[in-house]
Amino acid sequence: MAVERPIAPTKVKIDDLINEDDRLTKLIYSYLVSATVWLIFGTFVGLYLAIRFIYPDFGVAQWLSFGRLRPIHTNVVFWGWTSLAMIALALYVIPRTSQRPLFSISLARRALFVINASILVGVIYLFMGYNNGGQEYREFIWPAMMLFALGVISHTLNFYKTIALRGTKEIYISNWYILAAFLWTIVVIVIAYIPWYQNALGETVIQGYYMHMGVGMWFTPLVLGLTYYFLPMLLNKPIYSYSLGVLAFWTQMVFYSLIGAHHFVFAPIPWWLQTVAIVFSVGMVITLTAGTGNFLLTMKGSFRKVARSYSLPFILVGVIFYFLASAQGSLEALREFNQYWHFTNYTIAHSHLTMYGFVVFLIWGGIYALLPRLTGKEPSHLLIGIHFWFALLGLLIYGFALMIGGTMQGKSWIEGLPFIHSVELMIPYWIWRAVGGTFMFISHIIFAYNLYKMKPLTHLHKKVDLAGEQI
């Protein structure tokens, strides 16, 4: 007797809808739409660049050259897509865990406008070849970055007020991480854009600090804070340990602040600074073991639930990548490995495994957990599955191609072969990178469609009679 076999395992439908203020739902959705527009644009640029590596004479024009598009790719996916998506989720999580409505919706609405304007201005200038001295992730000139900082500051006020007026005795651990990320990022931007101590190698020291804190004091704590909410919510049980979360929090703040210089190991910056960075890079293992352990122990015994949900797999993958890719970063900081991997494509693999495998997967898990409950509309489960597998497969192809290729590059330099040899040997790996990138890009298109499917109804909470008039 033939059995009906569905094309994909069935996932649980959502029935616990949240009745949330309509204005907040729309605001969160508009944040996510902005973020997704930047995602499509930013990763399209990234894919184009991946193809440029294989066909260097493909589309030669001044504003299509690698030197102009590379900072556009990085800054757009950093400040446009990832930051806006994280803020969107924080707009829900902070009021929810503080048991109090958001302090000011109009302030948050204005901040969206300001942040989008900042990215638009920054990108237009980058297209014109006007970058801030080619300082990675700091390429937005100060007028553009000031707008971004303004957006961050207004969210900081908004969230601080919301937490200060909370309806609970304790501050939930998510809010430690999320608000701290905002406070730290203000400090990082201000320090990075004051020019007085940034001549000659002063710039290099600040660049190491900045490029690391941009990741470690903005993306990492913010997305971990969100996960401290979404994971227990989806599993319907408390987080394994509040104290582990607190331990990870303080070590994050102390250790992470000190390891910026590991981006400049062997550079002519002070040797002690490099050593401190390397020592605490290893210390970071404590932080990420505490964080990962906390998440995995929360999941323990509920893996059946993970398999039946369509948002939890994203979070599981994100947690695994958090551990593996951060541990990889600690390894790369060691002088022995740094000799081998510094300046090679291995670094690019690492940055994608962390920013994409860890941060972006956790964000997607959060979006798929939250939006259907807010709007009452679910996208097709099959399409979410395709999004998940294409993104994961693409990332794995990308990551492994560049990790293997990068190691081969380092090996060829150490053997003293002519430099051009390391370019020739990378060609097949660059082709694989473009293949992986294509998978990732397709998954983003599907995600954009899924987001459209979760659009809130404009009359969600209004009763409508048969004549279509409001009662």
Place this chain on the structure above:
Amino acid sequence: MKLNFSENHKLLFSVVFFGFVALSILIAIIPAIEVNSNDPMCGVNTLTPAQFRGLKIYVSEGCLYCHTQQVRPLPLDKVFGRPSSPFDYSYLTPLDQIRMTPAVLGSERTGPDLSNIGNRQPSEIWHHIHLYNPRAVVKSSIMQAYPWLYEIKENPDSNDLVIPVPAEYAPKNGKVVATQKAKDLVAYLLFLKQKPIEGISQVEESSSKNLTAANRGAQLYNTNCASCHQQNGEGIPMTFPPLKNSATVNSENIDKHIRTVLFGLKGEAINGIVYPSEMPAQKDNLTDEQIADIINYERSSWGNNGKKITADDVKKIRAEGK
């Protein structure tokens, strides 16, 4: 008073904020102030207006995303020059009111390091051909072409800098002429010459002691000579002379060949052609053994059959001087 972080938001977020400010001052601002120095220590290290404009193009075209300018104190970096020292960067200041100090140290080597490119590749013409289309001089290069730094002119003036791009890559009609921007960028690239520091050798030692002399010669040739004379020894017609079937390379008289490599050559007719670029002197870049390995490789490759030489021959001519 009990420190209760989880219930006292003022306390928690003050510690979070000011704690991070304090750590940042310790780990970033104070070390940055310590090395925030424009003191060149030895010799002048400032840019001419043309070189400064060139630096701005270097930054806006994003050269620093693929090319580092830091030679690490590691054996594998010796091919690029002596280890970088803080004063190499003393010329770096903010570009203008809007743009800050450029991050020339870089973080990625998709292309080779440029700390010492002015010494390693002093030929202005080579740089122009390479910028117009990198593949014209390095076959498997994946670098961007920068044709917009050049104009195509039917009838260049006498004061135009005409770039002798090989036919395969040249435009169908007209001549390739360098714009001011291209000249500025090349001026900056040629400014990148490491100044000698006492006690640190400029000369790279071969990082591959265990290779045979022939393999060492091939490797040294490909690293130091092939970008002009090409891996096949054929050079680039009218721009860089061929070594294949060259009279000097196949001659019984080794003196001329060694002299050319040691002290360079300029403006001399080779087979009736006067080449526009000069052969750079290698006496400060390579040891006697290395030069002997290269010369023997040239004399036994691509069908050449010249008399072999020894490191002592090179030593003798080096002692005689130019």
